[in-house]
Amino acid sequence: MKLFGNNKNSSTVDLSVNIGGLKLKNPVMTASGTFGYGAEYSEFIDLNRLGAIIVKGLSYTPREGNPVPRIVETPAGMLNAIGLQNIGTEAFIKEKLPFLRKFKTPVITNFFGDSIDEFKKSAEALSSADGVHALEMNISCPNKKAGWIIFGTDPKVMGKAVSSVRKTTKLPLIVKLTPNVTDICVMAKVAEDSGADAISMINTITGMAIDIRRRTPILANVVGGLSGPAIRPVAVRMVWQAHKAVKIPIIGIGGIMTAQDALEFLIAGARGVAVGTANFVNPHATIEIIDGIEKFLIEEGVHNINDIIGSLWT
């Protein structure tokens, strides 16, 4: 990292980044599933200020999701078992995209399937829709046909899924990795070799909470995904490891609450960040993080955000 001393002129700070062909005015995005379809937060913040909006995960056909309780709070985090409730790609394109097209901010659609075929159908539908700028492939769901193997935990299954989807879209393809694996670098490399333009990481970490009086799990689904500040150190470590293993850009996710947290990810090697659970706690979180990153760069005399990305000294 170059240190230029204090820079008086803030207008010289360039926050723009390029994520696998997608140009963003700043590196701050919204993590899928924590920002609805965008409209929910538009009464709190100016969506035009975001680097990109990543919307709730979509399947080809709508899904109902899991019974309640779906969420429970844990120390400095929360467990969720929403069960991928969503309105499906068709309704998304018809009902939600027209609103999002009004903004200058790129839209990244997170999508999933329980078979390669379903992944492909969603990717095709979303790629041809006006106003979708990139796809984020969520491989944390089970592959029914391969006997409930999670797409994102078996390198062979994942490789096949990613290369099949790659053939169906010209849009930047981001593969979202699950942390529930032994070696994250193996999975990052498989994504890269199968044609992903970028990876995002991490998704939630599988966890569980128990009602000790009833001796029952609290979530109806028994287990859920842990998110929030509690997972940040794990996410930072994984981003740093993956950054050394692959050349494609990384979107860092996991417990980002403040600009400092986001900067940890950027210094570890992430080219962008996505803010998740923090939106629930503070609907202005994304904007405060953008402003905070800019302020930090000014203070450090760094003119271009790319100079700080992967600048970790070890």
Next chain:
Amino acid sequence: MNKYLTATIKENSRINGSNNLLALYIKDTSENPVPGQFYMLEVSSSYDPLLKRPLSIFRKINNELQFLYRIKGKGTEKLQKMREGTNISIIGPLGNGYPLPSEKQIPLLIAGGVGVASIFSLAEKLDKKAYVFYGGRNKDELVMKDEIRNFAKELFISTDDGSEGEKGTVIDILNKFLDSQGSMESLVIYVCGPLPMLRAVAEVAVNKKIAGYISAEENMACGIGACLGCVIKTKHNYKRVCREGPVFSIHEIIWE
């Protein structure tokens, strides 16, 4: 209008039992809440607990928002320890609120425990039109009785131990009242309280074909419709308690 607000704690005191009154002063101009709406409140300045907690609006007087809350777990315990002068962030007003009864309808307001917070705000608004049914575990759990009496056409009380009003549940006093009525057609029920009570009132409403609304509760993370954590099963699939609710038609809910 701005819904993400900074509030200063003006009062945070125990009323009785595990019931507390929280008064917040807000500087910013903000929307006026309607009965049945709620706010998400910060209960700790650290990340533990991380999430805000939903509380129904009890009263708003000028720039002061008042809430009634009961200690339930970690979040409400931390909230109780927060002192006057502390600034907290809040989000609201959220949710839909109670639809008001028509001129011809006779409203029956039914509250269990701390569910009285939102029922109170509705009674105040209806001004002497409503019959109020209020149930609690014992006499010490009941709050704001005199005020409610002022706003209600009549107040019926029940306690589990008989320490005040009728011994029994709110369903018992409701049924007794309904038995004394001729037609059910002009009645409309509003109910807020613990789940078993909501379910029991819904059963009465369905059997006797009485119109009505329930205020539902579910664990919430965002409070604004983004996380899909707070859903309730209805005849039209899952609906979000924080957004399409918390008030739903009593005949719309599928009880599981």
